[in-house]
Amino acid sequence: QLQVVESGGGLGVPGGxxxxxxxxxxxxLADYAIGWFRQSPGKEREAVSCISRxxxxxxxxxxxxxxxxxxxxxxxxxxxxxxxxxxxxDTAVYYCAADEFEFSCSLLPAAYESWGQGTQVTVSx
Numbered sequence: 001q002l003q004v005v006e007s008g009g010g011l012g013v014p015g016g017x018x019x020x021x022x023x024x025x026x027x028x029l030a031d032y033a034i035g036w037f038r039q040s041p042g043k044e045r046e047a048v049s050c051i052s053r054x055x056x057x058x059x060x061x062x063x064x065x066x067x068x069x070x071x072x073x074x075x076x077x078x079x080x081x082x083x084x085x086x087x088x089x090d091t092a093v094y095y096c097a098a099d100e101f102e103f104s105c106s107l108l109p110a111a112y113e114s115w116g117q118g119t120q121v122t123v124s125x
Contacts, residue, residue, distance in 0.1 A: 002027035002114050004034075004096050009119030012086045020081040020119060022096030029098075030054075030074035033105035035112055036081045038092035038121075048094070050105035051079060057104050064090075086123045093118040 008020040022034060035050040049060045051070040058070050067086075072079040079096065097112035106112070 002029075002032060002098050004098050004114055004116040006094060006096050006116045006119040009094060009121045012083070012090075012121065012123045014086055014088060014123060014125055016086050016123075018083045018086065018121060020083065020094055020096075020121070022079040022081070022116065024077045024098065028074075029072070029077040029079070031100060032098040033101040034070075034072065034079045035097045035099070035105060035107065035109075036070065037095045037097060037109055038090075039095070039118075040092040045095070045109050047107035047109065049081065050107055052101065052103065052105045059105060059107055061107065083121070088123050091121060091123045093120050
């Protein structure tokens with residue numbers, strides 16, 4: 001059973017950068033597409049990005065397109081979310097999630113089976 005754990009959250013400044021990591025254990029990460037999601041207090045969980053098993057396909061929410069990128073190192077069982085040009089509204093708990101999509105990935109939270117516990121990202125001047 002695949003388990004995923006997020007790390008790398010913390011305090012960022014507007015216009016700055018942070019990198020989140022999603023580390024997998026219990027199974028081979030290369031067999032899973034990974035999604036990144038975030039949730040702010042009082043709001044529903046929303047999609048950030050996703051990356052397919054091979055890394056060929058990446059999808060992004062409009063709110064982060066052009067600022068965030070996703071990469072994966074299957075040999076290290078790790079996926080990264082590179083967050084650039086941070087905005088205050090990026091403040092949220094960020095989650096990674098895994099599912100066995102064969103060819104692509106989904107930005108729908110309900111499509112994912114395995115979730116991490118989340119890591120807090122706070123963007124403030």
